[in-house]
Structure formats: structure tokens, C-alpha cells
Amino acid sequence: MSQREWIEKDFYKELGVSSSASAEEIKKAYRKLARDNHPDANPGNAKAEEKFKAVSEANAVLTDPAKRKEYDEARRLFASGGFGRQGAGGFSPGAGGFGGGGQTFDVGDIFGQGGGDGGIGDLFGGLFNRGGTQQRTASSRPRRGSDVETETTLGFREATQGVTVPLRLTSPSSCTTCHGSGAKPGTSPRVCPKCNGAGVINRNQGAFGFSEPCDDCRGTGSIIDDPCADCRGTGVQNRTRTITVRVPPGVSDGQKIRLAGQGEAGLRGAPSGDLFVTVRVRADKVFGRDGDNLTVTVPVSYGELVLGTTLSVPTLDGRVGVKVPPGTVDGRVLRVRGRGVPKKTGTPGDLMVTVKVAVPQKLDDPATEALNAYLEAEKASGFDPRAGWAGA
Ligand SMILES: [Zn+2]
Numbered sequence: 001m002s003q004r005e006w007i008e009k010d011f012y013k014e015l016g017v018s019s020s021a022s023a024e025e026i027k028k029a030y031r032k033l034a035r036d037n038h039p040d041a042n043p044g045n046a047k048a049e050e051k052f053k054a055v056s057e058a059n060a061v062l063t064d065p066a067k068r069k070e071y072d073e074a075r076r077l078f079a080s081g082g083f084g085r086q087g088a089g090g091f092s093p094g095a096g097g098f099g100g101g102g103q104t105f106d107v108g109d110i111f112g113q114g115g116g117d118g119g120i121g122d123l124f125g126g127l128f129n130r131g132g133t134q135q136r137t138a139s140s141r142p143r144r145g146s147d148v149e150t151e152t153t154l155g156f157r158e159a160t161q162g163v164t165v166p167l168r169l170t171s172p173s174s175c176t177t178c179h180g181s182g183a184k185p186g187t188s189p190r191v192c193p194k195c196n197g198a199g200v201i202n203r204n205q206g207a208f209g210f211s212e213p214c215d216d217c218r219g220t221g222s223i224i225d226d227p228c229a230d231c232r233g234t235g236v237q238n239r240t241r242t243i244t245v246r247v248p249p250g251v252s253d254g255q256k257i258r259l260a261g262q263g264e265a266g267l268r269g270a271p272s273g274d275l276f277v278t279v280r281v282r283a284d285k286v287f288g289r290d291g292d293n294l295t296v297t298v299p300v301s302y303g304e305l306v307l308g309t310t311l312s313v314p315t316l317d318g319r320v321g322v323k324v325p326p327g328t329v330d331g332r333v334l335r336v337r338g339r340g341v342p343k344k345t346g347t348p349g350d351l352m353v354t355v356k357v358a359v360p361q362k363l364d365d366p367a368t369e370a371l372n373a374y375l376e377a378e379k380a381s382g383f384d385p386r387a388g389w390a391g392a
């Protein structure tokens with residue numbers, strides 16, 4: 001999950017508490033919402049499941065004092081406008097198109113290669129990444145699923161014009177039998193009585209307060225009396241799924257596409273991770289890419305450059321006539337506006353046409369004769385190709 005996305009979420013609002021709410025208030029709000037929206041209490045209710053996941057995520061951050069502090073800090077900085085806010089759209093999977101074997105997802109974000117993603121990721125890079133010191137020792141705690149990376153190779157024209165590709169993924173997903181709760185269908189996990197659902201036990205020894213993971217629930221805050229047989233209580237199953245990804249026009253080799261929520265399933269109702277797809281683009285026989293511009297090299301004769309001509313040049317969706325003015329030098333680049341790489345929004349790139357003289361390797365007698373006559377006439381008219389050349 002990108003830090004930006006996390007920061008844009010309002011965990012307080014999700015739980016219906018103020019940002020100055022006490023730990024006790026947060027715990028209370030979470031417990032009520034989790035109970036009301038639990039998948040077992042709302043079978044087949046996707047909205048409730050969504051809410052259940054959202055409040056679990058909010059709870060996981062806000063009940064961890066260190067995480068809450070960092071979250072508050074990050075939001076404060078973010079709200080102060082220090083960072084360019086990028087379009088928040090595209091987070092939800094494309095509506096419609098559901099059914100059958102796969103689902104179609106619109107791409108949430110495209111990241112450039114390298115560090116193009118800008119400030120937030122860099123500044124808060126250490127904030128919520130997995131595997132760091134933030135990692136809870138209790139692995140069975142509700143925990144957001146890991147991000148998953150995969151790769152897909154597209155043809156040049158597919159990549160420039162946009163394409164819909166199927167991706168086969170085998171990854172841990174939310175268990176379909178228990179909806180990720182880990183409890184046998186018909187039963188629910190109950191709130192751990194020892195820790196009251198907090199997952200941690202606070203001990204006071206003299207002047208010092210300690211927190212440690214609760215033994216009874218192994219830090220999860222809930223106890224599963226009847227584990228789901230299909231996932232053995234983890235809420236996660238290995239599944240192979242095919243998802244259809246709509247790749248927008250204009251992706252280039254090495255770019256990453258993010259599909260929010262399509263990564264590894266979260267543990268025990270926590271949100272899923274994201275899926276990152278690295279796009280590889282095969283080379284094309286005719287076109288090259290220079291950013292949003294499409295490049296093409298057209299062979300021409302010397303005579304065409306001298307006298308000028310109109311070339312028929314291929315484009316992504318047909319052909320275009322390109323005027324070569326008289327006296328055009330070899331290697332000149334002619335620009336055809338708007339016929340380059342299409343873009344999801346905004347103006348498309350340009351088509352950059354390079355003219356390159358093709359020199360005949362063999363001429364028949366009449367052509368040789370004519371060329372000799374021409375060279376003489378050219379000389380007589382005063383043209384010397386090496387006039388003014390420093391090497392003369
Ligand atoms: Zn299960």
C-alpha cells in the first residue's frame with residue numbers, strides 16, 4: 001500500500017470517533033462496528049464486509065500507540081499541503097464487468113520507473129512498510145495482506161493503444177468459506193475475555209508499564225472456538241485466479257501498474273494488499289517511443305529531399321501524409337502533432353518522422369547516365385558539397 005493512500009484514509013471517520021479519541025473510545029467504537037459488520041452476521045453483504053475490513057484496518061493503526069502517532073504526524077504534514085495531492089480517483093476497482101471466471105479492474109495508479117513517484121513515498125518510505133520494526137510479533141493478528149508483484153509482456157501497439165490482458169495469479173486470498181474470519185461458517189470469533197479484544201495485556205510493575213501480546217488469543221484479540229476447516233482458522237486460502245486488467249494507453253517498458261486490493265489477502269479480515277504489475281513492452285518493427293512521442297524513420301531518395309515530396313507515413317491507426325519541404329536535409333525530423341502515443345487524459349504525443357536517404361547500390365545505364373549529367377549540371381550551377389567545409 002502506498003503511504004499516500006494510507007494517509008488519505010480517515011481512520012477516525014471510519015470508526016466514527018474524533019481524532020482526539022481515547023484508546024478506550026476507539027476500542028469501544030471498533031468493537032461495535034466489527035460486531036455489526038461481521039461477515040458472519042451479514043452473509044453475502046459486500047458492503048458490510050468492506051466496512052468490516054475498513055474498521056479492522058483503522059483499528060489496527062489507531063490502537064497501536066506508535067502507529068497512531070506516526071499516522072497523525074503524517075496526516076498533519078499531508079494536510080498542511082506540503083505535498084502535491086495526486087488525483088485520488090481510481091482507487092476502487094472498475095464497476096461492472098463482474099461475473100464468470102474473472103473480474104475486470106481498472107488501473108489505479110501508474111508509477112514511473114525509479115523514483116518518479118514523488119515526495120510522499122520518499123518521505124514516509126519507512127513509515128508503514130512491511131517487514132520493518134513495525135511488524136508485530138504475533139503473526140496471527142489482523143494484518144493487511146502483502147503486496148504482490150507480477151510481470152506482463154505487451155506488444156508495442158497494445159502498450160501504446162491500451163489493452164485488456166488476463167493475468168493468472170496464485171496467491172493467498174481471503175478464504176471463501178469463512179470470508180476471512182477464520183471461524184467455521186455459522187460461528188463467529190468471540191472477543192478474547194483476557195485482553196478484551198485489544199490483543200495486548202498491560203502490566204504495571206511499580207513505576208513501569210509493560211504491554212505484551214495476549215497469550216490466550218495470541219495477540220489477535222479474538223478467540224476462534226471452531227476454526228474454519230478450509231483455511232484452518234487463518235482466514236486465508238491459496239487460490240489461483242484470473243483477473244482481467246485494463247491497461248490504459250501509453251504505458252512504457254518498465255512501468256508499474258497498481259491494482260488496489262488485488263494483492264495477498266489480509267489476515268483475519270484485515271484489508272488485502274495491492275497487486276503491482278510491471279509492464280514489459282516488446283519492440284516494434286516500425287515504431288519507436290520517446291516518452292509520449294512515437295518515432296518512425298522513413299527512407300527517402302536524395303531527389304525527394306531536394307525537390308520536396310509528400311510521404312505516406314504509417315500511424316498507430318492508419319496512415320498520414322507528411323509534407324517534406326524542398327531542400328530538406330538528410331536526417332531531419334518532421335513533427336506530426338497529436339499522432340503519437342494516445343493518453344488516458346490530455347493531449348496525445350506527436351509522431352516524429354525522421355527522413356533518411358536510401359542510396360541505391362546499383363543503377364541501370366539510363367539512370368547512371370542521367371545522374372552523371374545531373375552532377376555536371378549541379379557543378380555548373382555553382383553547388384559544391386564541400387564548400388565551406390573545414391576539412392577541405
Ligand atoms: Zn476459512
Ligand SMILES: [Zn+2]
Nearest residue numbers: 192195214217
Ligand atoms: Zn487476548
